[in-house]
Amino acid sequence: MTTRSTRRAVLKGGLAVAGLGILGIPDWALPVLAQGETLVPFTDLPETFTLERTADRRIIDIRNIDGPLTPRDQFFTTQHYGHPDIDPAAFRLRLSGMVDRPVALSLDELRAMPSVELVAGFECSGNRRPLQGLSSNGQWTGVPLRAVLDRAGVKAEARELVFFGADRGEEDVDFRGQTITVEQQFGRSLSREKALSPESLLAYALNGEPLTKHQGFPLRLVVPGWYGVANVKYLSEIYAQEDQYLGKFQARWYRTLRGETIDGEVKWKESAVTEMQLKSFVARVSRDGVRHHVFGVVLNDGTPLRSVEVRVDDGPWEPATLDPSTPEQYSWKFFNYVWNNATPGEHTIVSRVTDSTGLVQPTEQELVTKKTFLEDNSQHPRTVMIA
Numbered sequence: 001m002t003t004r005s006t007r008r009a010v011l012k013g014g015l016a017v018a019g020l021g022i023l024g025i026p027d028w029a030l031p032v033l034a035q036g037e038t039l040v041p042f043t044d045l046p047e048t049f050t051l052e053r054t055a056d057r058r059i060i061d062i063r064n065i066d067g068p069l070t071p072r073d074q075f076f077t078t079q080h081y082g083h084p085d086i087d088p089a090a091f092r093l094r095l096s097g098m099v100d101r102p103v104a105l106s107l108d109e110l111r112a113m114p115s116v117e118l119v120a121g122f123e124c125s126g127n128r129r130p131l132q133g134l135s136s137n138g139q140w141t142g143v144p145l146r147a148v149l150d151r152a153g154v155k156a157e158a159r160e161l162v163f164f165g166a167d168r169g170e171e172d173v174d175f176r177g178q179t180i181t182v183e184q185q186f187g188r189s190l191s192r193e194k195a196l197s198p199e200s201l202l203a204y205a206l207n208g209e210p211l212t213k214h215q216g217f218p219l220r221l222v223v224p225g226w227y228g229v230a231n232v233k234y235l236s237e238i239y240a241q242e243d244q245y246l247g248k249f250q251a252r253w254y255r256t257l258r259g260e261t262i263d264g265e266v267k268w269k270e271s272a273v274t275e276m277q278l279k280s281f282v283a284r285v286s287r288d289g290v291r292h293h294v295f296g297v298v299l300n301d302g303t304p305l306r307s308v309e310v311r312v313d314d315g316p317w318e319p320a321t322l323d324p325s326t327p328e329q330y331s332w333k334f335f336n337y338v339w340n341n342a343t344p345g346e347h348t349i350v351s352r353v354t355d356s357t358g359l360v361q362p363t364e365q366e367l368v369t370k371k372t373f374l375e376d377n378s379q380h381p382r383t384v385m386i387a
Contacts, residue, residue: 039063040285040292043346044383045130056082058214059133062283062297068326070136072206077214078124078134080249081167081186084234088218097240100153107204107218113143116201118224121332123299125227125254125273128376132281135299137332140222142203146196154192158240161195163188163221166234171248188232189245190223199224202235224330225301227273229254259369266369275301277377278361280308280335280353285384292339294320296351302329304356310337311350320351342386350381
């Protein structure tokens with residue numbers, strides 16, 4: 001197992017006094033406010049607002065991002081059925097269904113398997129303006145999903161792998177006017193091809209420490225480049241089946257409704273929430289003497305990026321600088337734009353990202369036919385007042 005030190009840890013270890021230049025890192029790359037640098041408040045936020053930190057929901061303050069990894073006790077979370085109490089000594093991950101060898105693996109057995117580390121950031125598919133706080137980035141340690149599936153031997157006719165969490169709750173299901181009450185277990189599925197691909201892992205640690213209860217202790221699925229809902233917490237069972245899985249959180253709650261023009265007529269279709277849509281957002285604006293720094297974050301499905309641009313008011317799109325110290329494919333990426341000669345008054349600032357395929361982050365107007373709020377990756381204008 002390999003380990004990595006973050007730049008923040010290195011700098012805290014004593015190199016900061018020598019200056020960032022010896023590391024070849026520009027001043028902006030470490031996203032903390034420097035001495036003498038001040039935060040410029042967003043004026044598009046309400047005067048008073050609450051960043052939720054309830055039992056089932058935690059939202060980060062993107063203005064306070066201070067390093068590439070989100071501390072595990074601050075990592076965003078949203079939960080549907082509370083946080084089950086799981087005895088790690090009694091825990092077993094069961095693999096059943098269309099497999100050659102049904103197995104039940106203890107946490108010790110999983111930890112004894114060859115481990116991998118992966119830096120991956122993701123957001124809730126409901127993450128959107130004005131807070132953008134349902135997103136985080138972490139270093140995950142665990143076992144490749146494919147290695148665990150190989151132990152059980154997935155039969156050739158199995159087309160889907162269903163991942164069930166230990167969390168469950170009572171649900172009223174409406175069927176043609178009839179209400180049916182059932183106990184629903186959280187579940188999501190992956191296609192056979194995706195489940196057996198090399199990227200996904202079963203994680204038991206975040207940032208080098210065991211998962212917290214809010215992050216799915218003792219085991220969770222991590223599907224790099226996918227929205228948070230796919231990363232099933234409290235993972236307790238993997239079931240291989242031939243039919244399509246149509247549980248509540250697969251078939252109903254996490255769907256996006258879009259209109260598509262076909263032969264001159266709009267056709268409406270639903271799609272499952274899976275890979276993250278290409279997205280950037282401005283996290284904060286700060287003032288350093290006569291300069292202003294526009295700092296932001298990019299989230300996407302792991303496709304390489306071509307550029308990030310920033311626009312002030314109705315001016316031209318100007319290139320921002322991508323942080324070269326976050327090369328990991330599935331990590332969130334930082335960008336910085338130096339805004340010189342800002343004039344007094346209110347200004348609008350917006351970012352857009354383009355990936356290597358030429359895909360450009362859309363405007364809100366370009367998403368007008370998307371009728372549900374999930375997967376909002378539109379450009380997000382922010383407003384600030386310059387004194």
